Amino acid sequence: MSAPLYLRIRNELEARIRSGELPPGARLPTEAELQEAHGIGRATAQRVLHELAQAGLVERHRRRGTFVADGVRQENLLRFVNPRLAGPEIPGRHEVHSAAVVRAAEVTPPVDGLPDDTPVNHLVRRKFDLQDNPLAIEYATVPFALAPRLLDADLAHLTMIPYFREHGVPIATSRMYLDPVLLDEPTAELLACEPGTPILRQRRLTWLENGELAESAAYLMRPGLLELYIEQSVRDD
Template identity: 85%
Template sequence: MSDYYVQSMTAPLYLRIRNEFEGRIRSGELPPGSRLPTEAELQERYGVGRATAQRVLHELAQAGLVERHRRRGTFVADSVRQENLLRFVNPQLSGPEIPGRHEVYSASVVRAAEVTPPVPGLPEDTPVIHLVRRKFDVTETPVALEYATVPFALAPHLLEEDLAHLTMIPYFRGHGVPLATSRMYLDPILLDEPTGELLACEPGTPLLRQRRLTWLENGELAESAAYLMRPGLMEFYIEQSVRAD
């Protein structure tokens, strides 16, 4: 098993069991169609309670790695959940949604110099609204972390909105903000300790961070956003037409 899936012995037992099966699935040891142990078999094999066994199988299913069928059992899925990267810059594109709740972890007005990740193109003393949100699946496991930073002068009443479900580009459009372009960046990073705690992942875990910068028609920055998905949940792709017409 690669280091990617190796967890410290201090990690929760359900997470170590889940990552063991995820590693076997991704390595091909458990190919598509393979049957996983039942909840009762997991309980006996690992000496865990029913709730832990259920959580292991639920998390693997939420990650798109397995499919659960009543009376038949749990089987390795044909592929992982897929996500069109262009959806991050084009809100008109639809895509898979992981069921679960959203949490506003923090929302405040700070100096541009204080936010994470850094905001390009703004003087350090510029007041900005900085929003940090977490997405949980139905088992209450954190699956995604989102940062959004907006110049305060551009959206002075933003903190009065329903921040748990706010989508920035539609918000700007609804308030007549003249957006022009949006650009996406992909950064391979290693999780630091604070971010790892928010995603329930070990510090040093590698993942792909999506960053979006959106500009106004006058060239000024409208928003800086970043999105981190818990490893193993998504297979990312970009699709476009190549038809001659």
């Protein structure tokens, strides 16, 4: 089954941005130009440009047009805790730096709410941008008893909350914390930053219906390559 037309047009423009054919600052076709070139309606043209902007690939300016962004990507903070909130993924590759079953006492960052001897799945993954710069690092810890086959999954693209739902794990609530921290040497090396660099760490805790911990995750974004935002409707209806 072929992809929807709007997605094929978006992917074509994204590929031209990735290849450098459309460099930072280059102007993209207007909605009218997209309509004429592809025989599509205005709503479809708007969706193409809107999703490119959501992914941080382009910037849209009223009356001026749409231009390739200068390398900064955007990420909606709500997507970390709301499994129902979908959106375009940030382009770039994923890497599993390490994946192992260890004692809870051995994981980084430390996990509250689990006895030290609890066996846990511990994942360390990195996200890269289109220029292959380290963009973010993720630490995820899940009790082994909840997901004994977790390490058999496609770990590079694994998303934990959908995984829990798919495997019948009765998760109930999720909470995010934002902590300003200074990068330690191992993490700074993974992010290609200087140790001691100030950074915003996002921590997500997810609990089961019985109140026990299901997952502890931490995300660290490399400064200067990612903009974090929260978007919500302010309409009355």
